[in-house]
Amino acid sequence: MTAVLITGCSSGIGLETALxxxxRGDRVHACVREPARAEELLRRARAEDLTLDVPRLDVTDDASVTAAVTAVTDRHGPVDVLVNNAGIDHTGPAETMPLDQARTLMETNFWGPLRMARAVLPRMRARGTGVIVNVSSLAGRTFAVPHGGFYAASKAALGALSEALYAEVRPFGVRVVCLEPGSFASAIQRGSAAGAAAGRPSGSGPYTEDHAWLARFLTHVAEGAADCAEAAQAVVAAADDAGTPLHTPVGKDAEAALRFLAGVSYEQWLPRFLEQAESLAGPRPAPPGAPAAE
Known part of the structure; x- marks a missing residue:
């Protein structure tokens, strides 16, 4: 029986991965930040007569991480597989997005996985075995879209950390994988669209209409997102298969995007992206004060 600890299990990829x-009969510790939000996970587990543990764990809080991992290991033994799935998304212009939101992104998407890895690695190293699966994003491997720079930066940083960690812990028998899902019907996918709409700069600032345009585009993208159960199977496969590449795209759209971007510069990509976005969200608004087209 494999002991698996997964963060961010209240919905989406984390929930499906826990199930x-x-x-398979693994001992699953499906961590959630807010226990009240675990109702759907527990309901589905009961419906399938599945057994899992649901600890409270906030990846942005050192004490919470330490307490949760200590409680799990003291009661059930060491963690064999860590799945760093918890993540959030905020969109906004680099110039005006509130820095507290940007910092929250990094705390959750980058520092959170690092906290978790540090909590489980001592025992993994001592035992000479273990797997850390970092659930990143296609956004960390591709070019950043307008208003998506902070999210992309957090995921690119997680990818770079995964690379260094891979090389550092491999001699101890610990394996690291960085999965990069494309568009899946997760809370973070839906939230990126809703958040873009809800978090638009108020008033008539220089980026207000452009941010609203992005929200319309993200809404269309979310409508065509794939089933999170597919991503969950990729997580399970990565945990099982020692031959899984460090950087592994998940989903047909992710694989296609990376093939397309091979050898393409940002200057070549941006007009194509804008054309696609405009086909879904309408013409991109002109900046305030820009001269009218003749």
């Missing part, structure tokens, strides 16, 4: 491991 996928539990179906």
């Amino acid at each position: 996928a491991f539990a179906r």
Whole structure:
């Protein structure tokens, strides 16, 4: 029986991943930041007669991480597989997005996985075995879209950390994988669209209409997102297969995007992206005060 600890299990990829491991009979610790939000996970587990543990864990809080991992290991033994899935998304212009939101992105998407890795690695190293699966994003491997720079930066940073960690812990028998999902019907995918709309700069600032345009585009993208159960199977496969590449795209759109971007510069990519976005969200608004087209 494999002991699996997964963060961010209240919905989306984390929820589906917890169920996928539990179906195999693994000992699953499906962590959530807010226990009240675990109702759907527990309901589905009961419906399938699955057994899993649901600890409270906030990846942005050192004490919470230490307490949760200590409680899990003291009661059930060391963690064999860590799945760093918890993540959030905020969109906004680099110039005006509130810095507290930007910092929250990094705390959750970058520092959170690092906290978790540090919490489980001592025992993994001592035992000479273990797997850390970092659930990143296609956004960390591709060019950043307008108003998506902070999210992309957090995921690119996680990818770079995964590379260094891979090389550092491999001699101890610990394996690291960085999965990069494309568009999946997760809370973070839906939230990126809703958040772009809800978090638009108020008033008539220089980026207000452009941010609203991005929200319309993200809404269309979310409508065509794939089933999170597919991503969950990729997580399980990565945990099992020692031959899984460090950087592994997940989803047909992610694989296609990376093939397309091979050898393409940002200057070549941006007009194509804008053309696609405008086909879904309408013409991109002109900046305030820009001269009218003749």
